[in-house]
Amino acid sequence: MRFEHLGAEPRIHPTAVVAPTAVISGDVEIGPDCQILHGAVITAEGGAITLGENVIVMENALIRATATNPVHIGDHVLVGPMASISGAVIEEEVFLATGTRIFNGARIGERSEVRINAVVHLRTTLPPESTVPIGWIAVGDPVQLLPPDRHEEIWAAQRELDFPGYVFGLDHETPDLMVQLTERYGRSLARHEHDRRLD
Incomplete structure (x- = not known):
């Protein structure tokens, strides 16, 4: 399913294959020979998303751009089932395994692997040819790779x-942080009310 969002329509190369249950919304460009599988959601929430050549986005993966952080995915990248990318740059020949989470402002260097259920946190830079082990967390720039049981260091x-x-855009110490966060974010997401289905 393709949707116009904020006046922008997806652009899909004629050799790309998009499953009928995938959702492509807004300023999204999908390059040659890409495969977007069932249940995948690629949504440009005010920022552009570009997929290079031969990118595979597997079942139920989520790719989301924001006005502050667009998404760019280089050639020959595999985004595994149930993986999530939000406002990040993924360079060429990267493998993002099942359930990985890549957060806003992150950059994954070429030929890197982020293994099952691993996390690359906010504003973290993973150098080329890096590996984040299964379930581990990559955080910071320069990056630290930490197992999940080292919560105090991760935090x-x-x-x-x-x-x-x-x-x-909210201070962590705001007394009503979640009230302000949900109201502000809800107003932003409500812009989907005016989306127009294209197919």
């Missing part, structure tokens, strides 16, 4: 990256 690095400030 210390995350606090410096300031997720609510960077993504939502």
Whole structure:
């Protein structure tokens, strides 16, 4: 399903194959020989999304751009089932395994692997040819690779990256943080009310 969002329509190369249950919304460009499988959602929420050549987006993966962080995915990238990319740059020949999470402002260097259920956090740069092990967290620039049981170290690095400030423009110490966050984000997402289905 293709949708016009904020006046922008997806552009899909004629050699790309998009499953009928995939959702492509807004300022999205899908390059030659890409495969977008069932249930995948590629949605440009105010920022552009570009997929290079021979990109595979598997079942139920989510790719989302924001006005602050567009998404660029280089050639020959595989985005695994249920993976999530939000406002990040993925360079060429990268493997993102099942359930990986890539956050806003992250950059994944070419020929890297982010393995099953691993996370590349906000504003983190993963150098070329890196590997994030199964379930581990990559955080910061320069990057630290940490297992999930080292929560205090992960949280210390995350606090410096300031997720609510960077993504939502809100101070982490705001007393009613979730009230302001959900109301502001809800207003932004409500712009889908005017989307127009193209197929």
